[in-house]
Amino acid sequence: MALRHLACTFIILTGFFGCRNNTETAIIPDNCRLSAGDVVFRKGEGMTSRAVVFADKGGVYSHVGIVADSAGIPMIIHAVPGEPDFDGDPDRVKMDTPRKFFSSVNASAGEVCRFRGSPEVARRAAMYAIQVYRRGTLFDHDYDDTDTTKMYCCELVEAAYTHAGMPLTDGRKHCLSFPGMGTYRCMLPSDILNSPKLSRYMVFTDGKKQ
Template sequence: MMFKSIFIWGTIGVCCTLFAPSCKDQERGHAIDLPVDKFHEGDIVFRRGMGLTSQIVLAADSKGTYSHIGILKQIDNNWYVIHAVPGEPDYKGDADRVKIDDLYRFFAPDRASRGAVMRVDGDSQAAQRAAQSALSLFEAGVLFDHDYNLTDTTQMYCTELVNYVFQKEGIDLSEGRLSHINIPGLGGTYLLPNDIAQNQKLQIIYSF
């Protein structure tokens, strides 16, 4: 929707002014040491980003800690995050889409000021299947949903992706929670990371 896109970019400018220190490239120190032996496939990863989109999410959800979310998948003994994200191309001309990133890259100091790995209490096999479903969406080249339309699963944004693959396994992460945003030009109903993080069945495995 072009009308919404125009307002989004206008809001980005406002947020960059309000959160100027976060919009600049800053030295954040060395990469973190992750306890990867504690992680399971299907664990949910959260991060608080420093990018412009993250600042918009945090401005819209003052009670939320995190601005982005993905799901863990192990491939060849390495951990990866499958997530839907805008503005992080892997190459020139790369479209905003569902992508797969090394876990350390996902939590890189220039991408995450805070982060967490959480696990749904219950069926671990269901979580593994959810991770496999997310991988299938990546392999299918599903694009990022810039309209943030939860009724259309042909394109997805980050929380929509994670909620969707768990819903396929009969697990309702959001439990019906949605956030109603009144920022000019961005008014509407969205599924934000905090709507999922509030689920009492989520156990924190690691956080920083």
């Protein structure tokens, strides 16, 4: 509820009612080689994405996922609202191709980070994410990381690496305060991006490396 409320507040404050680009391409470079356990970030241009960046003071990205190996093919597992695959598809944890995750409809910029430690730890984190996807986990609109029956994007990535024995955020969270609604504590993408356990592998915008 916290970030959903922030999205509404952001719209009111900025008067932003932008349209999304319907010409779909992929911004991830063809030479980007993903590995299981890689943590991937993207910045969207939609209202909710802008609200997340607005809340994440100093942050760059609005969404995060984790790469997993699916029968030898790298896929991205992420918890996301508002991206149904079919009519009636609930907000949930999804497994998408990198090209879909980094579609220009959903992303204007992206980054791939790699775990600095053992590849086995990264592999275990990826396997946990697959389990979360396969159990049909719904998106957590309350952004409550004490309850893993539902998950939001940062919660999923952090839970995966915590399960593998290497939590990324070391407890870092943001405090979000709303008049009449109290204060919420939740992880935002910068809490994961700034982890010393991750190294930058590739940053890109519009399909070009930086």
